[in-house]
Amino acid sequence: MMQSKGQAEKGSVVLSLENITKRFGSLVANDDLSLSLNRGEILALLGENGAGKTTLMNILFGHYVPEEGTICVADDAGVLHELPKGSPSAALDAGVGMVHQHFTLAENLTGFDNIVLGTESLWQVWRSRAALRGRIEAIMQESGLTVDLDVKTAQLSVGEKQRIEILKALYRDVRVLILDEPTAVLTPQEADGLFVVLRRLAAKGLGVIFISHKLGEVLAVSHRIAVLRGGKKAGELITADADKRAIADMMVGRAVPPLQRNPSQVGSIILEFDRVSLKRGSMRQSLNDVSFAVKAGEIVGLAGVSGNGQSAIAALISGLETVDTGSVRLYGEPMKTNDPRALVAAGVARMPEDRQHDGVVGSMSVAENIAIEDLHSKEFQTAGFINRKAMRERADHGIKAYDIRCQGPDAQARLLSGGNIQKLILARVLERSPKVILANQPTRGLDIGAQSEVHQRILAARDRGAGVLLISEDLDELFALSDRLLVVHTGEVTDAGAVEGLDRGSVGMMMAGHSAHAAGEGRI
Amino acid sequence: MMRISLQPRSNVSLNARIIISIIAALAAFALVAVPVSFAGVSPLTAYWLMFKGSFGSMFAFSETLTRATPLILTGLAAAIAFRAKLWNIGAEGQLYAGALAAIGVGSGLLSLPAPLLIPAVVLAGIVAGGLLMVIPALLKLRFGADEVVVTLLLNFIVILFVQMLIEGPIKDPLALGWPQSVPLVDAAAFPKLFARMRVHGGLILGLVAALALWIVISKTVLGFEIRAVGQNKAAARFAGVPVNATMLKVALISGGLAGLAGVSEVAGVKGYLSADLSPGFGYSGIVVAMLAGLHPLGVVLAALFVAAVFVGADSMSRATGVSNYLADLVVALSLLCVLVGGFFLRFRLKFERAAVPVQMGE
Numbered sequence: 001m002m003q004s005k006g007q008a009e010k011g012s013v014v015l016s017l018e019n020i021t022k023r024f025g026s027l028v029a030n031d032d033l034s035l036s037l038n039r040g041e042i043l044a045l046l047g048e049n050g051a052g053k054t055t056l057m058n059i060l061f062g063h064y065v066p067e068e069g070t071i072c073v074a075d076d077a078g079v080l081h082e083l084p085k086g087s088p089s090a091a092l093d094a095g096v097g098m099v100h101q102h103f104t105l106a107e108n109l110t111g112f113d114n115i116v117l118g119t120e121s122l123w124q125v126w127r128s129r130a131a132l133r134g135r136i137e138a139i140m141q142e143s144g145l146t147v148d149l150d151v152k153t154a155q156l157s158v159g160e161k162q163r164i165e166i167l168k169a170l171y172r173d174v175r176v177l178i179l180d181e182p183t184a185v186l187t188p189q190e191a192d193g194l195f196v197v198l199r200r201l202a203a204k205g206l207g208v209i210f211i212s213h214k215l216g217e218v219l220a221v222s223h224r225i226a227v228l229r230g231g232k233k234a235g236e237l238i239t240a241d242a243d244k245r246a247i248a249d250m251m252v253g254r255a256v257p258p259l260q261r262n263p264s265q266v267g268s269i270i271l272e273f274d275r276v277s278l279k280r281g282s283m284r285q286s287l288n289d290v291s292f293a294v295k296a297g298e299i300v301g302l303a304g305v306s307g308n309g310q311s312a313i314a315a316l317i318s319g320l321e322t323v324d325t326g327s328v329r330l331y332g333e334p335m336k337t338n339d340p341r342a343l344v345a346a347g348v349a350r351m352p353e354d355r356q357h358d359g360v361v362g363s364m365s366v367a368e369n370i371a372i373e374d375l376h377s378k379e380f381q382t383a384g385f386i387n388r389k390a391m392r393e394r395a396d397h398g399i400k401a402y403d404i405r406c407q408g409p410d411a412q413a414r415l416l417s418g419g420n421i422q423k424l425i426l427a428r429v430l431e432r433s434p435k436v437i438l439a440n441q442p443t444r445g446l447d448i449g450a451q452s453e454v455h456q457r458i459l460a461a462r463d464r465g466a467g468v469l470l471i472s473e474d475l476d477e478l479f480a481l482s483d484r485l486l487v488v489h490t491g492e493v494t495d496a497g498a499v500e501g502l503d504r505g506s507v508g509m510m511m512a513g514h515s516a517h518a519a520g521e522g523r524i
Numbered sequence: 525m526m527r528i529s530l531q532p533r534s535n536v537s538l539n540a541r542i543i544i545s546i547i548a549a550l551a552a553f554a555l556v557a558v559p560v561s562f563a564g565v566s567p568l569t570a571y572w573l574m575f576k577g578s579f580g581s582m583f584a585f586s587e588t589l590t591r592a593t594p595l596i597l598t599g600l601a602a603a604i605a606f607r608a609k610l611w612n613i614g615a616e617g618q619l620y621a622g623a624l625a626a627i628g629v630g631s632g633l634l635s636l637p638a639p640l641l642i643p644a645v646v647l648a649g650i651v652a653g654g655l656l657m658v659i660p661a662l663l664k665l666r667f668g669a670d671e672v673v674v675t676l677l678l679n680f681i682v683i684l685f686v687q688m689l690i691e692g693p694i695k696d697p698l699a700l701g702w703p704q705s706v707p708l709v710d711a712a713a714f715p716k717l718f719a720r721m722r723v724h725g726g727l728i729l730g731l732v733a734a735l736a737l738w739i740v741i742s743k744t745v746l747g748f749e750i751r752a753v754g755q756n757k758a759a760a761r762f763a764g765v766p767v768n769a770t771m772l773k774v775a776l777i778s779g780g781l782a783g784l785a786g787v788s789e790v791a792g793v794k795g796y797l798s799a800d801l802s803p804g805f806g807y808s809g810i811v812v813a814m815l816a817g818l819h820p821l822g823v824v825l826a827a828l829f830v831a832a833v834f835v836g837a838d839s840m841s842r843a844t845g846v847s848n849y850l851a852d853l854v855v856a857l858s859l860l861c862v863l864v865g866g867f868f869l870r871f872r873l874k875f876e877r878a879a880v881p882v883q884m885g886e
C-alpha cells in the first residue's frame with residue numbers, strides 16, 4: 001500500500017485511467033483504454049489523426065463522460081481517488097491541469113488576470129494583488145516560464161499565450177499537466193524552450209502528458225511513449241529503447257513510404273511579388289520591399305521564424321489584404337487583391353494558417369465546408385438553389401481520397417479531430433487542380449502518414465505544372481519538398497537559391513537575420 | 525454525498541427541441557398560476573377562459589389569427605437577422621416606416637385598381653422598412669457601430685417622426701381632432717378572408733413569407749451564405765463569401781419583413797396610420813423568433829401561441845376582472861423557460877456520488 005504520510009515519493013502512480021470506452025454514436029473514439037502516469041514522468045501520447053488522443057484527454061479533464069471506465073488521481077499522500085466523471089471542476093480540484101490546443105484565454109484581460117481568473121471567491125470585496133503576484137512570480141522563477149503579466153493577452157504571441165496557459169495550470173497546483181499538441185503552433189525555438197520547462201517541472205515531481213505528431217521531439221523529451229490506434233492502445237515503449245521507425249510502425253501499422261521526387265520541369269512565372277510593401281499595426285504583418293517569383297512547376301519554400309512577415313504574404317495571396325506599394329502579379333496580370341472569390345476562380349488554392357478560425361464553419365457540415373469556396377459554380381447550384389446531392393458526392397470523394405475520418409458528409413465540421421479538419425481543407429482546395437498553391441503550414445497537426453500523403457500530393461501538383469509557395473516552420477519539410485528556398489526576416493525576403501546547394505546551418509543563419517553572404521561564409 | 529454535474533450532449537434532435545418548447549410553455553402557465561390564484565380566480569378557470577377567448581369560436585380564432593399576422597412578420601424579421609448575427613432590435617421602427625410608406629402611396633397618390641395598388645403599397649412598405657434597416661447595417665460594416673444601439677434608437681426617431689406627421693402634414697381633417705393620418709383608399713385595403721371577421725390577406729402574406737424564408741435559408745446559396753456568415757464570419761470571408769453584401773441583404777430582408785408587418789396592419793386592420801398602430805409587435809417579434817429557435821416555420825407556431833395568449837388574456841380579463849397583464853407574464857415566462865430549456869438541451873444534469881478513495885494493490 002502507498003500510504004506514506006506527506007509527499008508521495010517520485011515514481012509512484014499519480015494518475016490511472018482504466019478501461020475507458022467512449023462512443024460517439026456508432027463511432028468508438030476510445031475503446032477499452034488503460035493508461036497510467038507516474039510522478040515526475042513525461043508521457044508522450046501518439047497516434048494517427050482521429051485515433052482518440054484529444055478525446056481521452058477531454059475525458060480525463062471532465063469535458064466528456066466515458067460510457068465505461070474509471071479515472072483515479074493520487075492525493076498528496078499518494079492515495080488514488082476515483083474522479084467523478086464529467087466534472088472539470090472536480091478534475092481541477094484533484095490537480096489535473098490542461099492546456100488545450102486552442103487556447104482558452106480571455107483576450108481582453110492581462111496575463112495576470114487570466115491566471116488568477118476563477119480562483120478567487122466571488123464574495124471577496126478586494127484582493128491583494130501583491131500577494132497573488134508574488135505567488136505567480138515564484139512559480140515563474142521555479143519553472144523558468146517568463147512572460148509579461150501586465151500586457152493584454154491579445155497582444156501576446158502564440159508562444160507567450162501558451163506560457164500563460166501553463167502558468168494558469170501551475171497556479172492551480174496541478175499534479176498532472178496535459179498538453180494537447182503544444183508544439184504545433186510554436187516555432188522550433190519556442191518548442192525547445194517549452195521542453196526545458198517541462199523537464200524542469202517533471203524533475204520537481206509533476207506528471208506530464210503531452211500529445212504530438214513530431215517524432216523527433218517526442219524522442220527528445222519524453223520518458224515513455226503510449227501509442228493509440230483506432231481508439232485502442234497499440235502499445236507502449238520506453239523512450240530510451242524506441243526509434244522513429246518503431247513508433248511509426250506502431251502508429252500506422254505499416255511503414256510510411258519514402259517521398260518520390262521527380263526532377264522539376266520549370267515553366268514561366270505565374271506568381272510574382274514586385275517590390276511589395278505593406279505596413280500594418282504589428283511587425284508580424286508588415287512587408288518591406290519584397291520581390292520574388294514562383295514559376296509553374298516548382299515548389300518555392302519560404303523559411304523563417306514565424307512572425308517575420310509570413311502572415312502578410314499569405315494574407316495577400318489569400319485575398320485578405322491589399323498592398324501599400326508595389327504590386328502582386330498573377331499569370332503576369334495585376335492580381336485582384338482583397339477578393340478571395342476572384343482568386344479561387346483564378347485557380348489559386350489557399351490554405352488558411354489558423355484552420356479553426358479561418359478554415360471551417362464549425363457548425364456546418366463537412367460537405368458544406370468542402371463546397372463553400374465553389375458555391376457559385378454550376379456544380380453546386382442551379383439558379384441560386386443549392387445542389388445538395390452534388391455537394392455530398394464531392395464530399396464523399398474528398399473523404400475517401402484524403403482519408404478524412406468522420407461520420408460522413410453530414411457530420412458537423414467542429415466534431416472532427418484537429419488533423420482531420422486540416423485534411424478537409426486540403427480536400428477543398430487541392431481537388432480542383434489549382435494552378436497556384438499557397439501551402440501555408442500544410443501538415444501542421446497531421447500524423448506522419450497523412451504528412452507524407454500531403455507531401456506526395458503537393459509534389460504531384462507541381463509535376464502537373466502548378467506553382468507552389470510553401471510556408472513552413474519545419475526545416476525538414478522545407479528541404480524535402482522545395483526546389484528553391486526564400487528566407488523571410490523582419491518583413492524582408494532574400495532568395496537563398498536552389499535547395500541542392502544549401503545546408504541547414506546557413507538557412508538557420510539567414511532566418512536569424514544574417515545576410516546570405518555572411519551565412520555562406522558561416523558554412524565553411 | 526451527492527454531487528450534481530452538467531454533461532454536454534453531443535447532438536440535439538429536432539423532436540427534442542419541439543418537446544422542450546412545449547414543456548417550456550406549460551411550465552410558464554404553471555408558474556403564472558400563482559399570481560392568478562392571488563388575484564382570486566382559480567387558475568384552471570382563468571386558463572379555460574383564455575383558451576375559449578382565443579380558440580373557442582370562429583370569431584375568437586379570427587381575432588387570434590389577426591393578432592398573429594404582424595407577429596409572424598416581425599418574428600421572421602428577427603429570425604433572419606439573428607441567424608446572421610445581425611442584432612436587429614428595430615423592427616418596431618421599421619414597422620412604422622412600412623406603415624408610413626403604405627399611407628404615402630395608398631392614400632390617393634396613386635389611383636390604380638386594387639390588383640395593382642395593393643402590390644404597390646406592399647412593395648413601398650417593404651422597401652421603406654428594408655432601407656431603414658440598411659442604415660444601421662452600413663454603420664456597423666463601415667464604422668463598427670453597434671447595431672443594437674442604433675436600431676433601438678432609430679425606433680424612437682421613427683415613431684416620433686410619425687407622430688409629428690400625423691399631428692401635421694398628413695393629419696386626417698375628418699378625424700374629429702384625433703391624431704391619425706389620412707385613410708388608405710379602399711382599393712388599397714387588404715381583402716378580408718371571411719365575411720364579418722377581421723382576419724385579412726396579410727395572414728396569407730405572412731404564411732408565404734415564412735415558407736419562402738425557410739426555402740431561402742435551407743435551400744439557396746444566399747441562405748448558405750447567411751448561415752456561414754452568422755456562424756463564422758472569418759472562415760466565410762476566407763472562403764470567398766461576400767460578408768458585407770450578405771449582411772446588407774439580410775438587413776434588407778429583415779427590415780422589409782418588419783415593414784410588411786406595418787403595411788399589413790394599416791391595410792388589413794386599421795385603414796389609417798396612428799401612433800398606437802403597434803402595441804410593440806416589433807419587440808414581441810424578437811420573443812417569437814427566440815421561442816421558434818429562429819426557424820421560419822417555427823415562427824408561425826410561436827406567433828400563433830403568443831397571439832393566442834394575448835387575445836385569450838384580454839377576453840379572460842373582461843370576464844373575470846383579472847388584469848390582462850397576465851398575458852405579458854405568460855409570454856415572458858415562456859421565453860425564460862425556453863431559454864432554460866435550451867440550456868438543458870445542450871447539457872444533461874447528472875447526479876452522482878462524490879469521490880471515494882480506491883484501494884490500490886501494492
Ligand SMILES: Nc1ncnc2c1ncn2[C@@H]1O[C@H](COP(=O)(O)OP(=O)(O)OP(=O)(O)O)[C@@H](O)[C@H]1O
Binds near residue numbers: 419
Ligand atoms: N463530440 C463528438 N461527436 C462525434 N464525434 C466526435 C466528437 N469528438 C470527437 N469525435 C470523433 O472521435 C474521433 C477521435 O477524435 P480525437 O479528437 O480524439 O482525435 P485525435 O487523436 O486527437 O486526432 P488529431 O491528431 O487529429 O487531433 C474522431 O474521429 C472524431 O471525429
Ligand SMILES: [Mg+2]
Binds near residue numbers: 053055417418419
Ligand atoms: Mg487532437
